[in-house]
Each structure stands twice: as C-alpha cells, then as structure tokens.
Amino acid sequence: MPSTSPTALSTAERTLDVAERLLQVRGFNGFSYADIAAELGVTKASLHYHFPTKAELGDALIARYSSRFADALGTIDRDTTNPRDKLDAYVNIYSEVLRGDRMCLCGMLAAEYETLPHSMAEAITQFFRENEAWLTNVVAQGQADGSLSNGVTPSDASQMLLSGLEGAMLIARTLGGLPRFQSSARRLLEILNP
Amino acid sequence: MPSTSPTALSTAERTLDVAERLLQVRGFNGFSYADIAAELGVTKASLHYHFPTKAELGDALIARYSSRFADALGTIDRDTTNPRDKLDAYVNIYSEVLRGDRMCLCGMLAAEYETLPHSMAEAITQFFRENEAWLTNVVAQGQADGSLSNGVTPSDASQMLLSGLEGAMLIARTLGGLPRFQSSARRLLEILNP
DNA sequence: GTCTATAGGCAGATAGAC
DNA sequence: GTCTATCTGCCTATAGAC
Numbered sequence: 010m011p012s013t014s015p016t017a018l019s020t021a022e023r024t025l026d027v028a029e030r031l032l033q034v035r036g037f038n039g040f041s042y043a044d045i046a047a048e049l050g051v052t053k054a055s056l057h058y059h060f061p062t063k064a065e066l067g068d069a070l071i072a073r074y075s076s077r078f079a080d081a082l083g084t085i086d087r088d089t090t091n092p093r094d095k096l097d098a099y100v101n102i103y104s105e106v107l108r109g110d111r112m113c114l115c116g117m118l119a120a121e122y123e124t125l126p127h128s129m130a131e132a133i134t135q136f137f138r139e140n141e142a143w144l145t146n147v148v149a150q151g152q153a154d155g156s157l158s159n160g161v162t163p164s165d166a167s168q169m170l171l172s173g174l175e176g177a178m179l180i181a182r183t184l185g186g187l188p189r190f191q192s193s194a195r196r197l198l199e200i201l202n203p
Numbered sequence: 204m205p206s207t208s209p210t211a212l213s214t215a216e217r218t219l220d221v222a223e224r225l226l227q228v229r230g231f232n233g234f235s236y237a238d239i240a241a242e243l244g245v246t247k248a249s250l251h252y253h254f255p256t257k258a259e260l261g262d263a264l265i266a267r268y269s270s271r272f273a274d275a276l277g278t279i280d281r282d283t284t285n286p287r288d289k290l291d292a293y294v295n296i297y298s299e300v301l302r303g304d305r306m307c308l309c310g311m312l313a314a315e316y317e318t319l320p321h322s323m324a325e326a327i328t329q330f331f332r333e334n335e336a337w338l339t340n341v342v343a344q345g346q347a348d349g350s351l352s353n354g355v356t357p358s359d360a361s362q363m364l365l366s367g368l369e370g371a372m373l374i375a376r377t378l379g380g381l382p383r384f385q386s387s388a389r390r391l392l393e394i395l396n397p
Numbered sequence: 398g399t400c401t402a403t404a405g406g407c408a409g410a411t412a413g414a415c
Numbered sequence: 416g417t418c419t420a421t422c423t424g425c426c427t428a429t430a431g432a433c
Contacts (some may be wrong), residue, residue, distance in 0.1 A: 020416075038232040039318040041408060055417050057410065112314065119377050120306065120314035124233040130377070137378050161390060168383065169371075169390045173363070176370020180362075183313050183324070184331050189362065196355060196363045200394055214398075235426060249399050251428065 021059040023049055029070055033111035037067060037121050037129075064126040071132040074114045075139070078102070082143050092151030096170075096201070099144070100194045103174050107187050116175040141167045148201065157201045166201060173197045215253040217243055223264055227305035231261060231315050231323075258320040265326040268308045269333070272296070276337050286345030290364075290395070293338070294388045297368050301381050310369040335361045342395065351395045360395060367391045 018026070027048050031040035042053045042063070049056075060066035085098045106113055115136045122130055144167035151157030161169075174194060181190040212220070221242050225234035236247045236257070243250075254260035279292045300307055309330045316324055338361035345351030355363075368388060375384035 035318050036230070036232065036315055038230065039315060042410090043407075051416095052418060053409085054411080054419080058416060061410080063409065116373065117314055119373050120311055121230055121233060122377050124229050134377050137374060165386060165390055168374075168379070169367070169387050172370040172374040172387050173367045173391075174370070175373055176366040176368070177363075179310065179313050179369055179373065180331060180366040183316050183328050185362070192359060193363050193366050196359055196394070197367075200390070236428090237425075245398095246400060247427085248401080248429085252398060255428080257427065 020049070020051065020055065024056055024059055024066075025069060025073060028066060029074065029114065030109075030111065032067075032070060033106070033109075033114050033117055036117055038124060064128065067126065067129045068132065070114065071118070071129060071136065075132065075136045078136070079139065091156060092147050092154065093156050093198075095147045096144075096151075096198055099147075099170075100174065100191075100198070103178060103194070104187065104191060107178055107181060107190050110182075112182060113175055113178055116178060119175070120179075137171065140171055144170055151201065155203065158203045161200070169200070170197055214243070214245065214249065218250055218253055218260075219263060219267060222260060223268065223308065224303075224305065226261075226264060227300070227303075227308050227311055230311055232318060258322065261320065261323045262326065264308065265312070265323060265330065269326065269330045272330070273333065285350060286341050286348070287350050287392075289341045290338075290345075290392055293341075293364075294368065294385075294392070297372060297388070298381065298385060301372055301375060301384050304376070306376060307369060307372055310372060313369070314373075331365065334365055338364055345395065349397065352397045355394070363394070364391055 024045055027045050028040070031044055042056050046053045046056055056066075060069060081102055082099075085095050089095050089098060103113065115133050118125060118129065118133050119137075122133065125133075141164075145163045148157060148161075148163035148166045152159040152163065174197065177190045177193040177197075181187065181193075218239055221239050222234070225238055236250050240247045240250055250260075254263060275296055276293075279289050283289050283292060297307065309327050312319060312323065312327050313331075316327065319327075335358075339357045342351060342355075342357035342360045346353040346357065368391065371384045371387040371391075375381065375387075
C-alpha cells in the first residue's frame with residue numbers, strides 16, 4: 010500500500026510540499042534536507058531515497074510549480090473571456106502566494122540563479138518564457154477587442170507586467186506586505202487602460 | 204603604514220569589494236569567507252580580524268552600499284534640475300549595476316530576507332524607504348512643474364518605480380539582459396508621461 | 398595584521414540492516 | 416521505504432605564534 014488512507018499523501022509529495030514552502034520563504038540555499046526531515050518526522054536518508062540529490066529535488070519542485078501555474082492559466086482561459094478579467098485573475102495568483110508569506114518560487118530562484126544547477130536555471134527561464142507568452146496573448150486579445158490600450162506592444166507589456174509583479178512581490182515581503190503589492194499591481198494594470 | 208602606496212586599498216576595503224560582488228552575484232547565502240580569502244590571496248582568519256562575524260560583514264556591506272547610493276542621489280540632485288532627467292539618471296544607476304552582471308545588493312538581500320540577521324533586515328528596509336522618499340520627492344516636483352503626469356500619487360508612483368526596477372533587474376539576469384531591463388525601465392517611466 | 402592550526406557544527410550524500 | 420550509522424567536505428569562528 011502506498012498510503013494509509015484515501016486522502017493520505019505519499020512521503021514524496023509531502024517532501025515536495027514542505028520543500029516548496031521552505032524554498033519560497035528562505036531560498037534554495039536557505040534550507041537543507043535536515044529542515045525537511047525534522048518537519049516531516051523522518052530521517053534525511055528517507056528523503057534521499059525519493060530525491061537522491063538536492064538538484065533533483067529542485068528540478069522536481071520547479072516542474073511541479075510550473076505545471077500548476079500552467080494549469081492555473083488554463084483555468085483562467087476557460088473561466089474568463091474578457092482580457093482585463095484574465096489579467097486580474099493572473100494578478101490574483103500572485104496575491105495568493107504572497108498571502109501565504111511566500112515569494113514566487115521562480116522569482117526566488119531567479120535571485121539565486123548564478124548558484125543553481127544548470128537544469129534548474131534552464132527550467133526557470135522556461136517558466137518566465139511561458140508566462141510571458143500567455144500574457145502576450147492576452148494583451149494582444151485585449152488590444153484587438155479594444156478593451157486594452159494599444160500604446161504598447163503586447164510583448165513589451167507582458168515583460169513589464171511579469172517583472173513588475175515579481176518585483177512588487179520581492180519588495181512587499183520586506184516593506185508594505187500584501188496591501189502594497191496589490192496597490193502596485195493595480196497601477197501596473199492601469200498602464201493598459203485604453 | 205596602513206598601505207604600501209597612495210592608491211593601495213586596505214584589506215578591509217578589498218574584502219568589502221570582493222564580498223560585495225559575490226553578494227550581488229550569488230547572494231548572501233551563496234558565498235563564504237573561503238571564497239573571499241581565495242580571491243584576495245589571504246587566509247580566512249585574516250578576514251575574521253576585520254569582520255569577526257559574517258553578520259558584521261553583511262552590516263558593513265549594506266552600510267557602504269546605502270551610503271554610496273545616497274551619494275549618487277545627492278549627485279543627481281546637484282547635477283540635474285528637470286525631474287524627468289533625475290528619473291533617467293536614477294534608472295541609469297540600476298543599468299550600470301546590471302551591466303556588471305550584478306543584481307541590486309538590497310534587492311538580492313530582499314529575496315533572502317527571512318534568513319538574514321535582524322540588523323541586516325532592518326537596514327534593507329531602510330534602504331528601500333530612503334529610495335522611495337527620494338523618488339516621491341522627484342515625482343512631486345515633476346507634477347508641480349507639469350513635466351510629469353499627476354494621474355498617480357507621488358507615493359504610488361515611487362513604489363511602482365522601485366519595485367518595477369528591482370523586478371526588471373531580477374528577471375533580466377535570467378532572461379533578456381540589459382536591453383530588456385532598459386526597455387522595461389522606459390515603459391515604467393512612460394507611466395508618468397503627462 | 399596575517400599566519401597556522403583547529404575546533405565544532407552542519408551540509409549533502411551513501412551503505413547496509415530491517 | 417525507512418531506519419541507523421557514517422563519510423567527507425565545507426561552513427563560521429577562535430587560539431595563539433609571528
């Protein structure tokens with residue numbers, strides 16, 4: 010039996026859950042296998058059974074995070090049609106992360122970029138590319154239907170939204186918190202007012 | 204004699220120079236006394252003579268960085284009168300940091316915030332406060348003389364500029380580099396077009 | 398001020414019993 | 416899958432000679 014009840018999580022999943030939070034709060038170089046093990050009540054050796062090296066754990070964390078993010082974008086596309094509503098929903102993803110006192114996982118890793126294994130570095134870049142591609146699409150839609158200003162190219166707008174939101178999260182954790190983040194996010198979106 | 208020639212730097216200063224670069228590239232948790240010692244050709248013990256603990260080294264790094272940043276803002280105030288020129292010069296400070304393949308020192312530390320000694324955390328918050336105070340002043344001047352839009356409060360504008368620029372640096376190091384940063388910075392400033 | 402030497406702890410990682 | 420036990424290496428930091 011891999012689990013003790015229908016709702017129980019495997020050790021691998023619980024490891025990812027704890028490691029994900031530690032990574033988003035303290036950074037990849039700011040937590041250890043010992044931290045995860047203590048929180049789960051298992052030994053470090055058990056963790057190495059599921060994730061032999063920390064680089065592999067990191068790869069798994071980015072893969073799961075990117076996958077969930079992509080799912081969330083898919084959900085937005087299904088649930089909303091108005092491009093402005095899509096952007097509001099996009100910002101809301103970030104708000105919920107910050108509400109948990111966390112930084113965006115890939116934003117955190119972007120800071121530590123130069124210290125990371127190559128596979129992780131590439132995966133982070135890919136995460137940002139995918140986000141920008143989605144945002145570019147939404148902005149282009151909004152410009153086509155007139156709901157968004159066409160004073161900026163969709164590509165430029167998506168770059169500014171992505172980096173603006175990541176920066177607002179970064180600073181808000183040290184100064185101003187969620188209210189400040191949401192205020193900055195609103196200002197960013199106003200740029201696209203027609 | 205504290206130095207061997209009029210232009211020679213003390214070990215303490217050279218330590219700060221190397222540590223500063225390592226911190227801006229790899230983060231506070233991403234370098235060690237051994238890294239600095241190897242680069243300077245001295246022993247770790249020598250470094251501990253000048254900076255007994257890493258927390259004290261970190262305090263000194265933030266203090267020097269903040270002081271230089273404040274000097275740069277003072278120079279801008281002396282050399283330019285037009286608020287738009289001041290903002291351009293402000294962005295240029297960031298561009299030069301990124302040109303050296305570095306992240307803003309305090310932006311990097313903002314990511315590692317939760318792992319830092321209290322004295323460092325407080326100093327980072329103070330750095331951001333001072334930057335925002337300066338920016339708020341410049342925006343207010345520009346609104347008064349009509350060179351900047353008054354569609355946003357100076358406080359909101361300064362928050363968005365600071366976090367937007369920090370975020371643009373953060374992302375540009377993994378995707379797009381300096382050209383992308385400068386493009387995003389230009390877009391941010393356009394928000395203040397009258 | 399800088400060195401050698403070393404302490405004490407924690408990091409990531411592995412071997413092998415159960 | 417999880418454990419005990421252990422390895423090796425690096426970390427911050429200190430003592431004491433020069």
